[in-house]
Amino acid sequence: MSEKAYRVGVVGAGMVGDRLVAGLEERHFPLEELRIMATSARKQEMAGRQRDVIAASPEAFDGLDIALFAGTEGESGASVRFGWQAADKGVFVVDNGGDFRMDARVPLVVPEVNAEAMRRHSGFVANPNCSTVQMVMVLAPLHGAASLRRVVVSTYQAVGGTGRSGVQALAEQRKAAAHGGPMDLGPYPHAIYDNVIPQVGGLNEHFPGYYSEEVKMIRETRKILGRPDLPITATCVRVPVANGHSEAINAEFERQLSAEEAREILSRFPGVVVVDDPAASRYPLAADAGGQDAVFVGRIREDPSSPNALDMWCVSDNLLKGAALNAVQIAEKAVEMGLI
Ligand SMILES: NC(=O)c1ccc[n+]([C@@H]2O[C@H](COP(=O)([O-])OP(=O)(O)OC[C@H]3O[C@@H](n4cnc5c(N)ncnc54)[C@H](OP(=O)(O)O)[C@@H]3O)[C@@H](O)[C@H]2O)c1
Structure with missing residues (x-):
């Protein structure tokens, strides 16, 4: 892992969001900032302690290096609403949902298996379905x-x-x-x-x-x-x-x-x-x-x-290899490969 620290967003404060926060911290991902988003702003216990959660909006992604999405899928879901806008701003997006996994622009990655697919990324990488x-x-x-x-x-x-x-x-x-x-x-x-x-x-x-x-x-x-x-x-x-x-x-x-x-x-x-x-x-x-x-x-x-x-x-x-762990591993691998 590089010496640099990253400003990371976690989008979604549900079951996968909770494990994403835990995974980033337990695996010592180099964090300059951890910004948690959901549909509304509040304080919420996540990964063992109270956290500030902010409401997701296009502006909430400003300044981030990486955003790990774990919002629900579909039209009102986080990645459909904000994923590509964030990628266009230069944020490296990893999406846990199924909305863009088969999109030709989007590498679908299990790092142990096909990390090289990330070399063709357009700022948006998908985590496969848990099964x-x-x-x-x-x-x-x-x-x-x-x-x-x-x-x-x-x-x-x-x-x-x-x-x-x-x-x-x-x-x-x-x-x-x-x-x-x-x-x-x-x-x-x-x-x-x-x-x-x-x-x-x-x-x-x-x-x-x-x-x-x-x-x-x-x-x-x-x-x-x-x-x-x-x-x-x-x-x-x-x-x-x-x-x-x-x-x-x-x-x-x-x-x-x-x-x-x-x-x-x-x-x-x-x-x-x-x-x-x-x-x-x-x-x-x-x-x-x-x-x-x-x-x-x-x-x-x-x-x-x-x-x-x-x-x-x-x-x-x-929730781990099927979702949060794989997403954090994608971010780690992207850093190692010099993609972020
Ligand atoms: N559970 C698994 O084992 C698993 C495995 C692989 C992939 N996934 C995928 O991971 C994603 C999250 O799953 P989950 O199990 O964590 O779901 P969950 O427990 O239902 O949590 C969903 C979270 O997404 C947030 N959210 C929904 N729409 C949003 C939006 N427009 N903007 C910001 N936040 C939004 C919700 O916010 P509020 O709290 O404010 O309502 C909630 O915190 C889904 O796409 C799911 O398909 C899940």
């Missing part, structure tokens, strides 16, 4: 060794991935189930308490029958791996877990890759931890992944239905 980040961390090193032919993934996604509204919905539904009272569905189409919902996001007109999270996983994985034609399909499922996404991944390669070879490759890859002792019932668990930076992978086994395929189980903290 995509952890899967790509596992697929990329194996792809490098044996070239992917096809991927089939099923996810088991925590309510924390929806933000504060998802966590609140599960907590309130749990209370309603215990004490009686109306079941508020919160941001979901059905109760998530004591349930499993095979819908994450809304329908996508270009992918009939697929929900948006599934389309994100398909498109973003292709973009990050530079394989626009990669055959890949996804089924994304919301589960009543507070934090930590889990994924069952079936990956087929151009050549045979033994489970042992895959374990070796994955255990050498930065940011990936192999937990794989099925006889001892040791494998990655969402309950263990909370607060951890790593992407955990286990249950690595050769698929008997296809000679070149492996099955794997992958778990990560959706």
